[in-house]
Structures are given as C-alpha cells and as structure tokens.
Amino acid sequence: MKIGIIGVGSIGSTLAKRLPAKGHEVKVANSRGPETIDADLLANGAQAVTAEEAASDVDALILSIPLAAMPKLAPIIQALPDETAVIDTSNYYPHRDDAIEAINNGQTESEWVVEQFGGRTIAKAWNAVLAGVFADQARESGDPERIAIPVAADDARTGEIARSLVEDTGFDAVDAGPLTESWRQQPGSPVYCTSLSADQVVDALARAEKDRIPPRRDLAIGVIMDRADDPSMTIDADYLTELNRLIYG
Ligand SMILES: NC(=O)c1ccc[n+]([C@@H]2O[C@H](COP(=O)([O-])OP(=O)(O)OC[C@H]3O[C@@H](n4cnc5c(N)ncnc54)[C@H](OP(=O)(O)O)[C@@H]3O)[C@@H](O)[C@H]2O)c1
Incomplete structure (x- = not known):
C-alpha cells in the first residue's frame, strides 16, 4: 500500500520504521521540512x-500530530481524493492542547477532527497505545502476548484499512465501532494505554462509562505531574501502564 505519514514524533517514528518493513511504500513528513527528519x-x-507530498497519491494518510494542530492540515485533507483513508492517532489533553469547548462538552475528539476537516471522515487508531509500548512490544499475529489496539471508524473501507495497518505494526486490531462511540477509547477509558489482549479490549470498550472518562484522565495526569519531579521515580511505559490500569480500569 502507498502510505503517507504526517508527524514523526513518538508514535509516527515507529510507524515510519514498521510499515516499510511490511512492504508498504511510505512517505513521512513533519512541520519543519524533510531535511530535519532523522x-x-x-x-x-x-x-x-x-x-x-506525503498526502499526494497515497492509499492511506496517517496523521500523528497534536490534536490542536489538526486545523492547520485542513487544506491538505480536503484536497484528498475520496478513496484515501485518513487515519488519526491523536488524543486530547486539555492541559497540553488548550481547552476545546466542544470536546469538554462531550463531543468525541474524532468528531471534532472531522469537523476541522470540513466533514472528511477518518479512522481513530493507535491513539490508545503508549509510545514506549508501541515501539517495544510488537508481536507476530497469534502470539499469546500480542497487545490489541481499538480502531473506530464510520466508513467501512477506512476502518478495514486502518485495522489491517494496525495488524501490520504488530498489534491485534479490534473494531471499536463508529466515531460517535470513540469516546470509549479516549484518554481515561479502561482501554486507554492499558496493554490489553483483544478479548480484554472488547470487554473494556463495553465497560467504559462516558462521564467518568475525563475526570479519570485528569487524575492520571495529576499523579504523573506530581511525581515528575521526584528523582527516585522512573516514569516509564511499565509505570504508566500500571497507573492507567489502576485509575482507568
Ligand atoms: N506519545 C504517546 O505515548 C502517544 C500515544 C498514542 C497517541 N498519541 C497521540 O498521537 C499524536 C502524536 O503524538 P506524539 O507523542 O508522537 O507527538 P510528538 O512526539 O510531539 O510528535 C508530533 C509530530 O507532529 C509533527 N507536527 C506537528 N504539527 C505539525 C503540522 N502542522 N504539520 C506537520 N507535522 C506536524 C511534529 O513535527 P515537528 O517536530 O517538525 O514540529 C512531530 O513530528 C498526538 O495527538 C498524541 O496525543 C501519543
């Protein structure tokens, strides 16, 4: 498949290495220009x-940038042909992204992104895996330790492409339903960065309670910020996974 990736930070950099290794033809971009890419x-x-260029002549375009930067990409996204599957990895953190009133009032992050793109649909994928887990814990299909990632989409073909690419990155893909239900995989939900198996992801999506998700997200961030200055603490992927399981589970 021909794939464009916009954003090569913590998540995009792993996508940039893993998808070509599966035989895909991949182009990558950041905000500062190709010469700045490692x-x-x-x-x-x-x-x-x-x-x-990353968005030109591709079957799938993956956006792995901060949510707040999405409006800047609107002209590129709106010029895409209908067949290009747009897949978004983003999450909303009010302390980082500035308050977005519509999301604070319950609009799903993905529906807000779709609005920024003038209605162009997307899939939400790879948002619920920690960067460290994504980089280090890929497994072959069938491995009993393989972690699963939820994928939400309104359009059947976009969802199918997103799920097949998630599988290609070394994780089981679980169909998480339409974008209206994608709050079930947002920060603070039981499935969010808790490194679950496919069966556990299905169960965690079903158990999610919408009103509890934002306060739990903010509680986890509060704990991390409180501990960040403590030199005796190692805040790595294992610590974050355990914390998320405790607070979001
Ligand atoms: N980190 C995680 O554990 C994690 C896990 C799951 C999902 N996510 C989500 O995935 C998204 C990416 O996260 P990340 O941690 O990988 O971010 P990051 O490390 O901060 O990297 C962001 C990337 O986006 C690029 N970018 C920003 N604005 C851009 C624009 N207008 N045009 C083109 N490129 C632009 C940056 O390029 P420059 O450096 O050139 O500005 C950089 O390559 C975020 O929405 C995040 O919430 C993160």
Missing part, C-alpha cells in the same frame, strides 16, 4: 517529504 527513521525505506 536518517534513523528512514532506515527501512521511508522517504522524507513535505506534508503536501
């Missing part, structure tokens, strides 16, 4: 380009 990320064959 050669390391291109080791498996991804090509560094501008954001406009």
Whole structure:
C-alpha cells in the first residue's frame, strides 16, 4: 500500500520504521521540512517529504500530530481524493492542547477532527497505545502476548484499512465501532494505554462509562505531574501502564 505519514514524533517514528518493513511504500513528513527528519527513521525505506507530498497519491494518510494542530492540515485533507483513508492517532489533553469547548462538552475528539476537516471522515487508531509500548512490544499475529489496539471508524473501507495497518505494526486490531462511540477509547477509558489482549479490549470498550472518562484522565495526569519531579521515580511505559490500569480500569 502507498502510505503517507504526517508527524514523526513518538508514535509516527515507529510507524515510519514498521510499515516499510511490511512492504508498504511510505512517505513521512513533519512541520519543519524533510531535511530535519532523522536518517534513523528512514532506515527501512521511508522517504522524507513535505506534508503536501506525503498526502499526494497515497492509499492511506496517517496523521500523528497534536490534536490542536489538526486545523492547520485542513487544506491538505480536503484536497484528498475520496478513496484515501485518513487515519488519526491523536488524543486530547486539555492541559497540553488548550481547552476545546466542544470536546469538554462531550463531543468525541474524532468528531471534532472531522469537523476541522470540513466533514472528511477518518479512522481513530493507535491513539490508545503508549509510545514506549508501541515501539517495544510488537508481536507476530497469534502470539499469546500480542497487545490489541481499538480502531473506530464510520466508513467501512477506512476502518478495514486502518485495522489491517494496525495488524501490520504488530498489534491485534479490534473494531471499536463508529466515531460517535470513540469516546470509549479516549484518554481515561479502561482501554486507554492499558496493554490489553483483544478479548480484554472488547470487554473494556463495553465497560467504559462516558462521564467518568475525563475526570479519570485528569487524575492520571495529576499523579504523573506530581511525581515528575521526584528523582527516585522512573516514569516509564511499565509505570504508566500500571497507573492507567489502576485509575482507568
Ligand atoms: N506519545 C504517546 O505515548 C502517544 C500515544 C498514542 C497517541 N498519541 C497521540 O498521537 C499524536 C502524536 O503524538 P506524539 O507523542 O508522537 O507527538 P510528538 O512526539 O510531539 O510528535 C508530533 C509530530 O507532529 C509533527 N507536527 C506537528 N504539527 C505539525 C503540522 N502542522 N504539520 C506537520 N507535522 C506536524 C511534529 O513535527 P515537528 O517536530 O517538525 O514540529 C512531530 O513530528 C498526538 O495527538 C498524541 O496525543 C501519543
């Protein structure tokens, strides 16, 4: 498949290495220009380009940028042909992204993103896996330790493409339903960055309680910020997974 990736930070950098290794033709972009992209990320064959070039002539375009930057990509997204599947990894954290009133009032993050793109639909994928887990814990299909990732989408073909790419990155993909239900995989939900199996993801999505999710998200951030200055603490993927299981589970 021809794939563009916009955003090569903590999540996008792993996508940039893993998808070419599965035989995909991959172009990657950031906000500062192709010359600023680490050669390391291109080791498996991804090509560094501008954001406009990353979106040109691709079957799938993956957005792995901060949610607050989405409006800046609207012209690129709105110019895409209908067949291009747009897949978004983003999450909303009010302390980081500034308050977005509609999301604070209950609109799902993905429906807000779709609005920024003038109605162009997306899939939400890879948002509920910690960057450290995504980088280090890929497994072959069938491995009993393989972690699962929820994928929400309104359009059947976009969802199918997103799920097949999630599988190609070394994780089981679970159909999490339409974007109206994607609050079930937002920060603070039982499935969010808790490293669950496919069966556990199905159960966690069903158990999610909408009103409890934002306060639990903020509680976890409060704990992390409180501990961040403590030199005796190691806040790594294992710590965050345990914390998330405790608070979100
Ligand atoms: N970190 C995690 O554990 C994690 C897990 C799951 C999902 N997510 C979500 O996935 C998204 C990416 O997270 P991250 O941690 O990978 O972020 P990050 O490390 O901050 O990287 C963000 C990337 O987006 C690029 N970018 C920002 N604005 C852009 C624009 N207008 N045009 C093109 N590129 C732009 C940045 O390029 P420059 O450096 O050139 O500005 C950078 O490559 C976020 O929405 C985050 O919430 C993160």
